[in-house]
Amino acid sequence: MNIDSIRDGYVIDHIAAGKAMRLYQMLGLDGLDCPVAVIKNVPSRKLGRKDILKIDSRVDLDLDVIGYVSPNATVSVIRDGKVTEKRHLAMPQRLVGILTCRNPRCITTTEQGLRQEFVLSADGRTYCCKYCESPA
Amino acid sequence: MTRHLLNILDLSVGEIDGLLRLASEIYDRPADYRDACRHQILATLFFEPSTRTRLSFESAMLSLGGNVLGFSDAASSSARKGESVADTVAVVSGYADVIAMRHPKEGAPMVAAAHSLVPVINAGDGGHYHPTQTLTDLMTVRREKGRLSGLTVGLCGDLKFGRTVHSLLGALTRYGGMRFVLISPDELRLPEFVRRNCLDATGVPYTESRSLEEVMGELDLLYMTRVQRERFFNEEEYLRLKDSYVLTPEKLRSAKPDMLILHPLPRVNEISTEVDADPRACYFRQAHYGRYVRMALILALLGKEKIEP
Numbered sequence: 013m014n015i016d017s018i019r020d021g022y023v024i025d026h027i028a029a030g031k032a033m034r035l036y037q038m039l040g041l042d043g044l045d046c047p048v049a050v051i052k053n054v055p056s057r058k059l060g061r062k063d064i065l066k067i068d069s070r071v072d073l074d075l076d077v078i079g080y081v082s083p084n085a086t087v088s089v090i091r092d093g094k095v096t097e098k099r100h101l102a103m104p105q106r107l108v109g110i111l112t113c114r115n116p117r118c119i120t121t122t123e124q125g126l127r128q129e130f131v132l133s134a135d136g137r138t139y140c141c142k143y144c145e146s147p148a
Numbered sequence: 149m150t151r152h153l154l155n156i157l158d159l160s161v162g163e164i165d166g167l168l169r170l171a172s173e174i175y176d177r178p179a180d181y182r183d184a185c186r187h188q189i190l191a192t193l194f195f196e197p198s199t200r201t202r203l204s205f206e207s208a209m210l211s212l213g214g215n216v217l218g219f220s221d222a223a224s225s226s227a228r229k230g231e232s233v234a235d236t237v238a239v240v241s242g243y244a245d246v247i248a249m250r251h252p253k254e255g256a257p258m259v260a261a262a263h264s265l266v267p268v269i270n271a272g273d274g275g276h277y278h279p280t281q282t283l284t285d286l287m288t289v290r291r292e293k294g295r296l297s298g299l300t301v302g303l304c305g306d307l308k309f310g311r312t313v314h315s316l317l318g319a320l321t322r323y324g325g326m327r328f329v330l331i332s333p334d335e336l337r338l339p340e341f342v343r344r345n346c347l348d349a350t351g352v353p354y355t356e357s358r359s360l361e362e363v364m365g366e367l368d369l370l371y372m373t374r375v376q377r378e379r380f381f382n383e384e385e386y387l388r389l390k391d392s393y394v395l396t397p398e399k400l401r402s403a404k405p406d407m408l409i410l411h412p413l414p415r416v417n418e419i420s421t422e423v424d425a426d427p428r429a430c431y432f433r434q435a436h437y438g439r440y441v442r443m444a445l446i447l448a449l450l451g452k453e454k455i456e457p
Binding site for chain 1: 232233253257259274275276340341345
């Protein structure tokens with residue numbers, strides 16, 4: 013399987029296997045008109061299997077989304093065909109405007125102009141609504 | 149920076165102890181404080197009906213020589229016209245020195261605090277928190293029991309939507325030697341976020357039971373709660389669960405002679421009126437203490453009395 017190299021864009025590597033399509037949707041990549049490659053179930057020494065996303069454009073990437081969906085993912089920034097920066101992600105402390113609170117009693121369901129905000133719990137694994145503290 | 153009270157955990161144990169000391173001092177010598185808030189205004193923004201909490205706040209401010217304005221249900225406010233909490237509070241905080249707010253939506257006081265120029269007190273937000281009820285509960289236990297440690301506390305009834313239970317648990321887990329017995333039907337068990345934040349995070353021991361009678365003899369304190377019709381989307385489920393626990397003199401036979409019975413009120417039928425004459429029943433005294441802790445809190449938030457952290 014041949015996929016052209018990226019000239020100017022990003023390679024999101026070490027995505028947990030099976031999470032690439034969720035990331036593709038949450039990052040809004042379906043709205044781009046540049047080449048985007050979704051590579052699934054690639055053999056990996058570290059993870060066993062992994063997914064990869066390649067984006068051939070300098071779009072604004074929301075790293076919090078990537079850290080939330082797959083905290084072990086890496087993001088390589090490609091400029092003129094070369095890797096200029098490699099970022100290791102972690103679960104972000106806050107997620108703003110990414111998740112929606114499912115608690116029907118939460119103030120976010122009625123208050124105009126209030127952005128959804130979730131905070132990482134003390135366990136370091138789950139997110140809770142900043143306002144009502146319901147789990148994501 | 150403006151100080152608010154949204155969650156009982158906004159206060160350190162030292163601050164809670166300071167507030168309870170001040171509340172007891174006011175209780176014993178109310179005349180010394182009757183002009184402490186002269187010419188100051190408390191706004192009571194009650195987007196949800198309340199009798200005790202609203203009147204208790206108003207009585208507290210009036211007893212301090214201050215004034216009160218506000219509304220007692222959303223229908224008589226601009227919320228009916230669709231005004232947001234943020235806008236309502238941004239306006240009202242220019243008319244008052246301190247705001248007490250009750251709202252059916254969870255987290256609404258946090259929104260209010262972010263838009264207020266003056267201290268905001270959470271007077272209950274949905275099934276979430278009710279910190280001034282907790283201060284009331286703590287004052288009751290301290291005055292009636294003489295201590296706030298080494299107690300086995302039974303929490304009975306609606307532990308899912310019972311905001312007073314959530315706040316009380318958060319506060320009591322910070323005192324030493326506490327043990328909890330959670331008594332509820334499966335459908336009204338303690339929510340995950342409270343279990344995680346208050347119990348698992350602190351390692352405080354607790355057990356769960358569906359039967360009040362089975363655990364009655366272990367308890368130093370029994371905190372009864374009402375199954376709240378307004379928290380249910382499904383009337384059938386409310387009807388099925390509303391009489392899960394009814395405390396009667398017969399059930400109290402196996403209780404310790406010095407066990408305290410608390411209830412945040414209003415009571416519907418979860419405590420038989422025959423229990424009222426039992427010296428262990430202290431829910432009406434508890435309601436009276438509420439006025440004094442709210443006086444202490446208003447004084448502290450307005451900077452009239454310094455509470456050491």
